Amino acid sequence: MKPRTSPRRLPDQVFAYALLVPAFAFLVLFTVKPLVSTVVSSLYDRRDEGPTLDNYRLLAEDEVFRKALVNNLLFSVLTVPVSLALAMLLAVLLQRALKGKALLRAGVFAPAILPVVAVAVIWLYFYQPNIGVINEVLGWFGVTGPDWLGDTALVLPSLMAMMVWKEAGFFMIFYLAGLQAIDPELDEASLLEGTGRFTHFRRVTFPLLMPTTLFAAIVALADSIKMVDFVFVMTQGGPDNASNLLLYYIYRVTFAQHWPQYGAAISLLVIGVLVALAVLQIRLLDRRIHYR
Amino acid sequence: MDRIVSWPDRVETALAWLAGLLWTAPLLYVFVRAFESGTADLSSAWQAAPFGRYYLNTALLVTGITAAQLVVGVLAAYAFARFEFPLRGPLFAFVLVQLMIFPEVLMSENYRTIAGFGLLDTLPGVGLPYVASAFCVFFLRQAFLGVPDELVEAAQIEGVSRLGILWKVFVPAARPSIVAYALVSVSTQWNNFLWPLIVAVSDETRPVTVGLVRFLAPETGIDVPRMAAGTVIVTAPLLALFLIGQRQFINSFLRSGIK
Structure with a gap:
């Protein structure tokens, strides 16, 4: 049967474009337009003279930028797998029949709902050298704790530990969802065959959680x-830029050093990385959808 | 299925409780320190900064941004999921490429745009860059694609208009996904710090995240009760909401297909 249509009705195609107008207006205004002007801005020097490639030449020699880039790479490469591994472990532990399961899940998830700045304020105090809780606890065992955030070698690992603490609980929820989708008969089969739980995890649970892990x-x-x-x-990126990260550096250059042209060049580099990640994400999501 | 409590079971139970302790202890410590001297520290912190105003700003921003994202996202997702039109593929790819480009990475130019509109230090200035969310469009399109054709055809036969079908068929069918997206968006926006730090420079527009940092910044000395009180003021409502609604909150994550 053909759907009833009123004579004044817009054709479907025009209607569809109309639906897209609000989204595209905002996307163009706050992504495309600034992206184009960022490209243009990056080609001008500090006094807005140009076009020139000076900003990119500077980028190649900038020690602080290199430090921020290396720090960010270390930060990503270490916190992502550790957070996910912990999240998976926590999900497996808190999925079983266990007294107080709901309470434990809520407790582990609680840090994930707090703003990053609130978590940072709390841990700033924990990491204090003299009166901080961590060093106080170490003191009970006769250990003099270091200045966690004041030492160039310790500051980045200290920040990573904090973010792992915050993120692991968040990703645990993803894994709990993934575990729910696994057929319980597989668990029973392993139990009947007497497969050890570590083997069961390695051969059954871990591979079946792979889509969750990718996402x-x-x-x-x-x-x-x-x-x-x-x-x-x-x-604030210190000491000696040992905790400087890319986005923070862009902020410093743009708003503290009032040098938006150079900030633009750094932004474009970061956007390149982000778009590469987006393409990877689309590929992976596409694969998952086809497999379902 | 009954299982004999075995040795590995006990280890796992112990590990689970140890994890629970590690993840909650820092928060418990902050709450204990905040209430060390009764409510004196809390009330002096409350008076030292306009936390009420910060809260109002955060609440307005979070609800405004989430509602706007959903309206804009639902419309665009409906177009992509339901209609055939020229350039649909390229236009959708255009949305997808922006999944990862968040407004802060273009902070300098976005600042210029907002300044050009005369919206610096206003709540719309803080919120506008987030109105179109590529993730929202993508996520809702996925949900809409799962809506059975029969439902749509039945509504068409009854003569329901295209917007009516969106409202009466697609939105109710995709409700779990819409709720899940709203939760993600609310928590992201509640967290937001860098962009509001740049744009909101007066107490009338600052959200709680920026307010908390400003509240603690003038203190060069380490004042644990002050820190604890400020942190409790900022986090307690969020934690309370979470504890009240935690079952629904976690379940809506589990059900929505965010996995």
């Missing part, structure tokens, strides 16, 4: 570039 890895990777609020609260 979570990309979200976590994006977070490791985006969520730099703790740098503002805890270290």
Whole structure:
């Protein structure tokens, strides 16, 4: 049967374009237009003279930029797998029949709902050298704790530990969802055959959680570039740029050094990385959808 | 299925409780320190900064942005999921490429745009860059693609208009996904710090995240009760909401297909 149509009705195609107008207006205004002007701006020097490639030449020699890039790479490469591994372990532990399961799940998830800056404020105090809780606890065992955030070798690992603590609970929820989708008969089969639980995890659970892992890895990777609020609260990138991260550096260059042209060049580099990640994400999501 | 409590079971139970302790202890510590001297620290912190105003700003931003994202996202997702039109593929790819380009990475130019509109230090200035979310469009399109054709055809036969079908068929059918997206968006926006730090420079527009950092910044000394009180003021409502709604909150994540 043909649907009833009123004579004044817009053709479907025109209607569809009309539906897209609000989204595209905002996307163009806050992504495309600034992207184009960022490209243009990056080709001008500090006094707006150009066009020139000076900003990119500078980028190649900039020690602080290199440090921020290496720090960010270390941060991403280490916190993402550790957070996900912990998240998976927590999900497996908290999925079983267990007294107080709901309470434990809520407790582990609670840090994930707090703003990064609130978490950063809390840990800033924990990491204090003299009166901080961590060093106080170490003191009970006769260990003199270091200045966690004041030492160039310790500051980045300290920040990573904090973010792992915050992110693991968040990704645990993804894994709990993934575990729910696994057929319980597989568990029973392993139990009947007497397969050890570690073998069961390695042969059954882990491979079946792979789609969840891929999705979570990309979200976590994006977070490791985006969520730099703790740098503002805890270290301002110091000491000696040992905790400087890319987005924080863009902010410093643009708004503290009033040098948006150079900030633009750094932004474009970061966007290149982000778009590469987006393409990867689309590929992976597409694959998952086809497999379902 | 009954299982004998075996040795590995006990280890796992112990590990589960140890994890619970590690993840909750820092928060418990902050709450204990905040209430060390009764409510004195809390009330002095409450008076030292306009936290009420910060809260109002955050609430307005979070609800405004999430509602706007959903309206804009639902319309665009409906177009992509339901209609054939020229350039549909390229236009959708255009949305997808922006999945990862978040407004902060273009902070300098977005600042210029907002300044050009005369919206610096206003709540719309903080919120506008987030109105179109590529993730929202993508996620809702996925949900809409799962809506059975029979439902749509039945509504067409009854003569329901195209917007009516969106409202009466697609939106109710995709409700779990819409709720899940709303939760993700609310928590992302509640978290937001960098962009509001740049745009919101007065107490009338600052959200709680920026307010908390400003509240603690003038203190060069380490003042644990002050820190604890400020943190409790900022986090307690969020934690309370979570504890009240945690079952629904976690379940809506579990059901929505975010996995």
